[in-house]
Each structure stands twice: as C-alpha cells, then as structure tokens.
Amino acid sequence: MNTQGAFTFLLSTVVDLYVFVLLTRFILQLVRADFYNPISQFVVKASNPVLVPLRKLVPARGNLDLAAIIAVLILVIGKTYLLLMLSGAGSLPPAAAMVLYSLRSLAGLLLNFLFFAVLVRVILSWVAPDPYNPFTAIMIQITEPVMAPVRRILPPMGGLDLSPLIVLLGIQFLMVLFLG
Template identity: 50%
Template sequence: MTSPIQYLLVTIFDLYVMVIIFRFLLQLFRADFYNPLSQFIVKATNPLLVPMRKVLPGVGGLDIASLVFAYLVVLLKLLVLYALSNVGISVAQILVIGMADLLSQVVSLLFWLVLVRAIVSWINPGLNNPFILVIFQVTEPIMAPVRRLIPPMGGLDLSPIILILGLQFLLVAIQSWIFTPLLQMM
C-alpha cells in the first residue's frame, strides 16, 4: 500500500529523473540549448551534473554523466522507498529494478513528448512556441524512421500513432518481463 508520502517522493524523484533524461535527449538530438525550456532544464541539472562530468566525460557524443546521474537518482529513490516500506531487497535486485525503472522512464518521457507533438500538430501545426520547437527537435529523430516506413497518407501523418503504440508496447514489456518477475522474487 502506498502512503501519501511515498507517492509524493516517487513523484518528485520521477519528475527530476525526467528532467535529467530530457537533458540527455537535448544533447543527443542536438536541440536548441538557448531555448527557454532547454535553459530551465540546464539550470535544474547543472548543479549536480557539472561535477559528475569531471569524473565521467562524454563518449562519442553521448553524455554518459547524464545517464549515470539519472540512474543514481533512480537508485536513491528506490533505496528511500524500500527503507520507508521496511522491505528487504538485495543490492542486485535494486540495481536491476533501477535499470528497468530508468528504461521505463525514458520510454515514458518519449511517449509523452510524441503525444504532445501529435496533439499540437493536429491543433496548430505552426512552430511559433519555443517549447513546442524543442519538443519537435527532440521527437523528430525518432519519428523520421517511422515516417519513412509509413509515409503520410492524404495529408495525415500516422507516424505518431505508430510510435505511441510502439512506446506503449515497450512500457508494458518492461513492466511484465522485468518488474513483475523481480517483484515476485521478493
């Protein structure tokens, strides 16, 4: 049973992990870092991420420090939650559950970004809003391959729908193939 405090902690940790993942995606897809949304994300993550970068430099254009930082925040969340619930768990289980949790949060963030992009493109396809521009810059690299497989039909782009279904499938797969067996072992 989840207490209100546990719910609040999970929400705070998960939102911060999403901000860290968003920063990783901004760098990965070379989105505009001078955008107001990008600047917020940079300012929210810099205090703890800059020191980590001194220890973990980027490799091949990938910001490894962001991924490790997000993983550490997920592990901290799990440790706090298991301590609050007085549940015994091994270090190996926490590490695997943490990796699955991080992976599910990446997929979940991509799902929400694609969903926002789809809704905005159906309502107002203009890119006048700086927040929407960044969302388009982050989602385009994952939507373009789907669009090549299924080109727009009669002016209707089905790639967001296909991508949303695929991302939802991944979330269910992560939960049923990783989370459920691990939680049953406890």
C-alpha cells in the same frame, strides 16, 4: 495524521520531477536540440548542479550524456531504498537486484518519456502548430529522430501523417515486450 504517507508522497514527487529534468537533459543532448531555447536553458540550469560535478568522473561520449543516466540510476536506487526504509521493510534487497531494477525503470522512463512526447506533439499539431513556439520547437526536435524514419517508410496518405500512430504502437510494443 499519516505522516509516513505524506513523506513518501513528497519524496517520490521531488525525486520523480528531478529524474524528469535529468532525462530531458539526456534526450535534449542526444537529439542535439537547440540549447538556446528557453526550455532547454531551464533544463540545463536545473540539472547542472548535479551533472557538472558528475561529469568530472563520467565524461560524455559523443551525444550520450552518461552522467545524466548515472544520476538517474542513482536517484532511482536511492528513492527505492528510502521508500523501503520508510515503509519499514525488514530487509533491503541486494545491490545487484537494485541495479537491475533501476535499469529496468530507466528503460521504462525513457519509453514513457518518448511516448508522451510524441503524444504531446500530435496534440500540438492540432492546437498550436506554430513551430516558433519554444515548447513546440523542443517537442519537434525530441520526436523527429524517431518519427522521420517511419515517415520515410510510410509516406502521408491523403494528407494524413500516420507516423505518430506507428511510433506510439512501436513504443507500446517495446514496453510490453521488455517491461511486461
């Protein structure tokens, strides 16, 4: 039996899912999403046990939920150290290298989050265009701040909205440029 692989899988999955919840909370607050939406309520209740105590040390700045970002950085650093210890790595990297790694990971996570949110919104526009569906409403609220400026520059052509395509290309460009 490969117990080390099983623990590594379990640790990575649990931490990654909670990081996703914290990033969702950060983005929902950043875009001023409807917090009465059932999906938003789930995210708030799932993230409050970590964020409420952390907010006493790190208050929010306007729409920026700094506590959520710091919690994500701590989780990424902790996960990396635990995975290195489980793998039996002889020496651990210095703390400064871990912070830089976690900041780069955070940028990648945010860009991936936004990429998949736009992609989901495109698919939802084909399948379930009901704007009153809680999931559809959240996807619109998350992606509209990025897609609206592009839509102003590039209006619909023949009934087609090409703004998602431009946004997806822009996100991919940023990922290659900065995370290469």
